[in-house]
Amino acid sequence: xxxxxxxxxxxxxxxxxxxxxxxxxxxxxxxxxxxxxxxxxxxxxxxxxxxxxxxxxxxxxxxxxxxxxxxxxxxxxxxxxxxxxxxxxxxxxxxxxxxxxxxxxxxxxxxxxxxxxxxxxxxxxxxxxxxxxxxxxxxxxxxxxxxxxxxxxxxxxxxxxxxxxxxxxxxxxxxxxxxxxxxxxxxxxxxxxxxxxxxxxxx
Numbered sequence: 001x002x003x004x005x006x007x008x009x010x011x012x013x014x015x016x017x018x019x020x021x022x023x024x025x026x027x028x029x030x031x032x033x034x035x036x037x038x039x040x041x042x043x044x045x046x047x048x049x050x051x052x053x054x055x056x057x058x059x060x061x062x063x064x065x066x067x068x069x070x071x072x073x074x075x076x077x078x079x080x081x082x083x084x085x086x087x088x089x090x091x092x093x094x095x096x097x098x099x100x101x102x103x104x105x106x107x108x109x110x111x112x113x114x115x116x117x118x119x120x121x122x123x124x125x126x127x128x129x130x131x132x133x134x135x136x137x138x139x140x141x142x143x144x145x146x147x148x149x150x151x152x153x154x155x156x157x158x159x160x161x162x163x164x165x166x167x168x169x170x171x172x173x174x175x176x177x178x179x180x181x182x183x184x185x186x187x188x189x190x191x192x193x194x195x196x197x198x199x200x201x202x203x
Contacts, residue, residue, distance in 0.1 A: 021056075045162055048165075121151025
């Protein structure tokens, strides 16, 4: 089932980029950054392979990927800002998020949001979803934009460069990053369990 989904996503990415060029790269990365798991680990290495074939330039695919990332991230940020914030404030207590938690998160994003967003852009899974909490906890939007773009550049460059080096074998990278995704997923699951248990005990 998972292999079939990955095959479908890979074909969608290949067809979109092959047909639309740089705009296709930007569109795919925007989808990935808007909390929709379209893997950049496929988008950018394939783009890198097309650099090797002479269709694109490395600078062009890197900027297109980072620009798309910024667009999708901004959409997710706005969804969190205008929709997620009222939801958390009104119904947060039913999902173990207290007003104290909201206040603490506000302070965290105010103090460490810049580096959090920057580093998260280079982490599997987390990079896809960090924009939503940044919006919910109302991180400064200008800073959010700057650090999102800055963090996306090295990620896009790295994946595209790997695609160049692997050439026709660019799909091999997906298997390595899938292992990283599993590791990060397990860590996030452990943190969620810890959060739930801690709050249930407190209550």
